[in-house]
Amino acid sequence: MSGSNMKDVMNRFRDVVDTPYEKLKLWKEANGKKVVGCSPMQFPEELVHAAGMLPVVLQETDEAITTGFSYIYPFYCGITRNIIDIAVKGQLSFFDGLVYADICIQNRNAACTLKQVMPASYVEYVQLPTSLTRAGVMDDTIRELERIKAKLEQLAGRKIDDTSLKQSILVFNRNRLRLRQLHELRRANPGLLSYRDLQVIVKSSMLMPKEEHTELLEGLVTQLEKMKPSSLEGKRLFLSGHLCQSLKPDILDLIEGVGGIIVDDDLYTGYRYYAVDVAVDGSPIQALAKRYLEKSLPVPTRSYLPARWEKYLVERAKDSRAQGVVVLVAKYCEPHLFSYPFVKEALEIAGVPHIMLETEHEVVSLEGVRTRLQAFVEMLN
Amino acid sequence: METQVKVPNRLNSVSLIGQMMAASFADIKRQAAEGKKVVWANGLPAFLLAKGAHMPVLHAEGLIAGLAARGQEKPLQDAAEAFGLLPDACSYARSFIGLARIAKGDFHLDSSVNQDVYSMPKPDLYINVPGGGCGTGRLWGDSVAAICDIPAFHLEPRFNWDESDLEYNIADFIRQEQELIALMERVTGQPYDWNHLKEVLEEVKKATTLRQEIMKLCQHVPAPASFFDMAASIGLVCHLVGMPGTGDLLQKMKGEVEQRIAQGIGSVPVERYRLYWDGILTWPRLGVLARKFAALDACLVVGPYTHLLFLPRADMIDPERPLESIAYNLCDTCSNYDYTYRAKAVADFCQEYSIDGLIMSETQTCRGINSQSFAIMDGVARRLGLPAITIGGDSCDPRFYSDAQVDTRLQALLETIEARRKVRQL
Numbered sequence: 001m002s003g004s005n006m007k008d009v010m011n012r013f014r015d016v017v018d019t020p021y022e023k024l025k026l027w028k029e030a031n032g033k034k035v036v037g038c039s040p041m042q043f044p045e046e047l048v049h050a051a052g053m054l055p056v057v058l059q060e061t062d063e064a065i066t067t068g069f070s071y072i073y074p075f076y077c078g079i080t081r082n083i084i085d086i087a088v089k090g091q092l093s094f095f096d097g098l099v100y101a102d103i104c105i106q107n108r109n110a111a112c113t114l115k116q117v118m119p120a121s122y123v124e125y126v127q128l129p130t131s132l133t134r135a136g137v138m139d140d141t142i143r144e145l146e147r148i149k150a151k152l153e154q155l156a157g158r159k160i161d162d163t164s165l166k167q168s169i170l171v172f173n174r175n176r177l178r179l180r181q182l183h184e185l186r187r188a189n190p191g192l193l194s195y196r197d198l199q200v201i202v203k204s205s206m207l208m209p210k211e212e213h214t215e216l217l218e219g220l221v222t223q224l225e226k227m228k229p230s231s232l233e234g235k236r237l238f239l240s241g242h243l244c245q246s247l248k249p250d251i252l253d254l255i256e257g258v259g260g261i262i263v264d265d266d267l268y269t270g271y272r273y274y275a276v277d278v279a280v281d282g283s284p285i286q287a288l289a290k291r292y293l294e295k296s297l298p299v300p301t302r303s304y305l306p307a308r309w310e311k312y313l314v315e316r317a318k319d320s321r322a323q324g325v326v327v328l329v330a331k332y333c334e335p336h337l338f339s340y341p342f343v344k345e346a347l348e349i350a351g352v353p354h355i356m357l358e359t360e361h362e363v364v365s366l367e368g369v370r371t372r373l374q375a376f377v378e379m380l381n
Numbered sequence: 382m383e384t385q386v387k388v389p390n391r392l393n394s395v396s397l398i399g400q401m402m403a404a405s406f407a408d409i410k411r412q413a414a415e416g417k418k419v420v421w422a423n424g425l426p427a428f429l430l431a432k433g434a435h436m437p438v439l440h441a442e443g444l445i446a447g448l449a450a451r452g453q454e455k456p457l458q459d460a461a462e463a464f465g466l467l468p469d470a471c472s473y474a475r476s477f478i479g480l481a482r483i484a485k486g487d488f489h490l491d492s493s494v495n496q497d498v499y500s501m502p503k504p505d506l507y508i509n510v511p512g513g514g515c516g517t518g519r520l521w522g523d524s525v526a527a528i529c530d531i532p533a534f535h536l537e538p539r540f541n542w543d544e545s546d547l548e549y550n551i552a553d554f555i556r557q558e559q560e561l562i563a564l565m566e567r568v569t570g571q572p573y574d575w576n577h578l579k580e581v582l583e584e585v586k587k588a589t590t591l592r593q594e595i596m597k598l599c600q601h602v603p604a605p606a607s608f609f610d611m612a613a614s615i616g617l618v619c620h621l622v623g624m625p626g627t628g629d630l631l632q633k634m635k636g637e638v639e640q641r642i643a644q645g646i647g648s649v650p651v652e653r654y655r656l657y658w659d660g661i662l663t664w665p666r667l668g669v670l671a672r673k674f675a676a677l678d679a680c681l682v683v684g685p686y687t688h689l690l691f692l693p694r695a696d697m698i699d700p701e702r703p704l705e706s707i708a709y710n711l712c713d714t715c716s717n718y719d720y721t722y723r724a725k726a727v728a729d730f731c732q733e734y735s736i737d738g739l740i741m742s743e744t745q746t747c748r749g750i751n752s753q754s755f756a757i758m759d760g761v762a763r764r765l766g767l768p769a770i771t772i773g774g775d776s777c778d779p780r781f782y783s784d785a786q787v788d789t790r791l792q793a794l795l796e797t798i799e800a801r802r803k804v805r806q807l
Contacts, residue, residue: 071755075469075745104516108540109752112719116756125542130519131535135560140553303519303535305526332469334748338520341465342527358467 006223009216010197013204020059020207021086025094027054034096034156039110040079040244040268041301043101043126044288046278047149049210050168051156053096057206058083060245065361071113077332078361079245080106084113097122097155099148102130103244103301104335124151128292132304141289149285165284172278175210178217179274185221187264187320191230195262196252202269203246232261235380238317239265240343241328242359243299243336250363255326258374264320266313272297300339309339310346317352323380325354353380387650389675392606394634395613401630402447402616406501409437413502418569421504421525423477424518426622426692427536427707428508429585430558433578434565439501441477443620448476449664449777453498458778460488472746472778474521481525506568507533508561512690513716514540515749532568534561538711541718554708582700587628588618589695591635596688598638600734603647605638608658608681609671610648611688618691653678654798655735657727659757660742660750661686663774663782673787677795683734686750689715689726720756727761737798739769745781768797
């Protein structure tokens with residue numbers, strides 16, 4: 001792949017990410033396949049893929065919230081308000097189905113509101129166990145996955161057998177593997193690719209057919225492997241937060257603009273999306289359940305006191321040799337609001353400097369954020 | 382706007398609830414001092430299962446709402462905010478996490494503060510029973526558990542996405558109850574006392590049945606008791622659930638209500654407007670709001686928070702089947718269904734209680750209770766031809782409340798009701 005090809009690939013990814021729903025609508029018309037929107041984080045997209053449909057992870061758009069305020073208060077998080085707003089405006093009507101997972105109360109409310117405002121659409125709610133120390137969680141998880149599988153079969157009009165589900169798992173694992181390779185390449189040499197571009201690549205993976213994305217990504221990774229490292233001057237930073245929604249690029253520009261180099265992350269539209277594969281031996285449903293229960297990274301939307309998120313986060317930040325951590329809290333995100341005090345305490349005890357920034361759907365006062373970031377970067381050793 | 386001219390006719394028996402609550406907090410301290418293992422809990426009263434383990438329960442909302450109503454919530458919120466909790470987080474949870482920090486000795490109150498009010502025994506177990514499947518309860522429980530280094534159990538009803546889910550969800554809830562009981566046996570080192578649980582359920586049945594009867598009596602015009610009285614009575618079926626004397630107090634309350642009906646006495650001196658209230662009360666402005674409505678000849682008569690959330694299915698309580706009784710009261714209730722179910726309940730309320738207008742209270746740090754406000758306004762109020770407004774507020778954080786905004790919107794609501802009455806008379 002040449003340099004110009006790399007540019008083409010990035011442009012293709014950007015094109016998908018910039019106007020996701022318009023592109024998906026066009027894709028659906030061109031391919032005649034059903035498209036299912038999945039709420040972020042816990043739902044295994046592989047199930048939708050195995051039913052011959054295109055799974056995509058619902059993304060927050062930049063559109064100003066207007067009509068949606070007739071359905072939701074302003075003190076709900078950005079992605080919840082935005083999805084309801086664009087649903088009310090009819091922008092999600094092309095989806096053949098929407099699958100929401102129980103990750104927080106706002107996600108549940110979003111599912112209920114979508115069911116109400118999109119009466120002609122299929123909206124499903126997935127309740128995987130959230131208390132992981134409870135007895136019988138494996139059986140409960142398998143039961144719920146089987147229930148959703150049956151619903152998806154109905155929607156797709158075809159059976160999901162073990163062979164097709166295993167095949168889908170392989171397709172997704174391959175994409176995750178390439179994303180991890182890219183992540184490691186960039187981690188070793190952040191000058192290879194801007195963090196903003198890395199975000200574009202991950203988000204596009206959530207919005208494109210995995211097979212196509214992997215093919216483009218493989219070419220990109222091969223090319224990046226051959227590139228000469230270009231060293232960057234600046235303070236090494238680790239990004240954490242935004243548990244289920246993507247970051248606005250403005251904040252990334254600010255971080256890099258004040259002399260920060262983002263060397264690693266713990267974001268949903270980052271490492272968390274591709275960190276863990278699904279096993280391919282044995283029952284595929286059981287493998288999906290095991291991934292959810294035993295292999296997923298710690299996250300505050302699920303209760304598991306023995307493995308608290310903050311401990312994991314400190315280890316990751318230290319492992320990345322970051323000089324500081326930028327904690328990005330999506331305003332009104334309760335799982336993050338309640339976790340932040342513990343994250344703060346753990347980072348302080350570990351001697352890792354951090355700054356917490358609240359982000360909003362409506363980007364406000366970037367100058368204030370710039371000043372805080374600048375001060376933070378300047379104080380880092 | 383005219384205020385404090387006419388004062389609300391609060392039920393005399395309601396003041397006894399406050400005394401009973403205060404005595405119970407003192408009793409929790411006493412039992413802890415005697416070596417009893419203590420439970421801290423939040424949410425709905427399924428935590429009454431702890432009674433069978435002879436563990437005293439400190440119920441978060443029961444304590445915090447009372448403190449907030451007396452303007453004593455701030456030190457707790459200061460303790461939580463000093464830890465790093467932002468004010469956007471649920472103010473009940475924030476306050477309780479502040480209490481946990483104080484109990485653990487991680488936060489020291491200013492010497493000017495009455496220390497006794499905030500000094501509660503450190504918990505040995507946390508039980509989270511979220512209302513309406515609120516995931517925030519889980520975060521809240523885990524936070525207290527992490528601070529106090531204790532186990533947390535999340536007794537969470539699965540949401541009835543389809544009505545056909547109910548049977549499985551009840552069975553699932555019963556499994557959770559059994560698991561909690563086994564955990565409590567491990568914590569106390571004692572076998573569970575099923576006979577005591579049945580005795581407790583007898584009292585719960587009596588109290589919840591009486592409470593339902595009182596609420597039904599408020600369909601009478603003028604309403605003999607208001608939403609404010611019924612909000613206070615939540616304590617009898619929540620923090621004080623199953624305590625000896627709760628049924629008797631509700632019996633007294635019912636007698637008072639019946640007497641008022643016989644004498645034609647209403648909960649407000651002049652009842653010109655009968656209103657529905659959706660959401661939690663702004664507890665720190667409880668008195669202000671009660672006086673405001675009375676002054677405007679308006680009575681808050683009914684709302685899902687008081688009428689449908691706390692053990693609303695007295696008919697399903699059978700002391701011989703305690704786990705099933707509790708499961709039905711958690712799973713088969715309005716808050717555990719989506720809009721369609723709730724809209725029907727609200728429409729029924731509006732008709733049964735002769736409602737003139739609806740108030741949707743924005744509980745600004747609670748993303749659970751508000752979720753369907755607009756849907757109710759759109760699908761119920763407009764369909765029934767009733768005006769509806771939203772007003773700002775919060776359960777326990779007065780910073781989210783503005784008197785001026787509430788006055789303006791209330792005035793608009795009452796004027797709209799008047800205008801529609803005139804149109805109907807033409």
